Amino acid sequence: MIIESLEKLNKIVKEIIQKIKKEDTIFLFGEIGVGKTTLSRLIINNLQIKNNLPETEVLSPTFNILYEYDVGDYKLMHYDLYRLNKSEDLDQLGIFDQNKNNIKLIEWAEIIKKKPENRLEIYLNYGKTDGERNLDFKGFGGWKGFNAS
Numbered sequence: 367m368i369i370e371s372l373e374k375l376n377k378i379v380k381e382i383i384q385k386i387k388k389e390d391t392i393f394l395f396g397e398i399g400v401g402k403t404t405l406s407r408l409i410i411n412n413l414q415i416k417n418n419l420p421e422t423e424v425l426s427p428t429f430n431i432l433y434e435y436d437v438g439d440y441k442l443m444h445y446d447l448y449r450l451n452k453s454e455d456l457d458q459l460g461i462f463d464q465n466k467n468n469i470k471l472i473e474w475a476e477i478i479k480k481k482p483e484n485r486l487e488i489y490l491n492y493g494k495t496d497g498e499r500n501l502d503f504k505g506f507g508g509w510k511g512f513n514a515s
């Protein structure tokens with residue numbers, strides 16, 4: 367679907383967070399600078415608002431690989447796996463270890479081979495103008511068939 371602006375993106379995000387549950391995973395695919403962190407920021411801030419928490423700054427986790435947020439009675443883990451090039455590094459992160467009650471937003475998730483059952487994959491592409499993007503959704507498990515209106 368075509369997203370004309372950041373305002374429109376924010377509307378789509380509100381539909382996503384209606385459905386988001388702890389233990390969900392969202393994979394964000396798309397080339398450098400297309401808007402993966404921007405979309406993550408909107409998801410995090412909207413979840414904070416929904417749970418009556420103050421909105422926090424959301425920085426790109428490119429260098430830290432992971433930033434963690436309180437978004438209610440659960441945590442949200444925002445990953446950027448761009449700098450990882452070995453699957454051992456990935457194993458060390460323990461993203462999908464048991465008993466991790468949290469939402470995961472993952473940029474550059476291509477390296478992940480063992481994917482969780484309940485997940486939403488979002489594909490971002492540049493549009494025809496500066497502020498325009500193309501978004502495609504691919505849902506699995508509880509997210510199967512998801513599409514924003």
Ligand SMILES: Nc1ncnc2c1ncn2[C@@H]1O[C@H](COP(=O)(O)OP(=O)(O)OP(=O)(O)O)[C@@H](O)[C@H]1O
Pocket residue numbers: 369370371372375396397398399400401402403404405426428446473496497498499
């Ligand atoms: N409709 C839109 N959706 C998302 N981002 C947009 C949109 N229009 C303009 N932008 C701008 O595009 C830029 C996207 O940068 P962002 O850091 O989110 O990309 P990224 O995909 O996370 O990059 P990286 O691969 O380096 O992690 C931001 O400056 C954002 O304001």
Ligand SMILES: [Mg+2]
Pocket residue numbers: 402403404426427446473
């Ligand atoms: Mg990013």
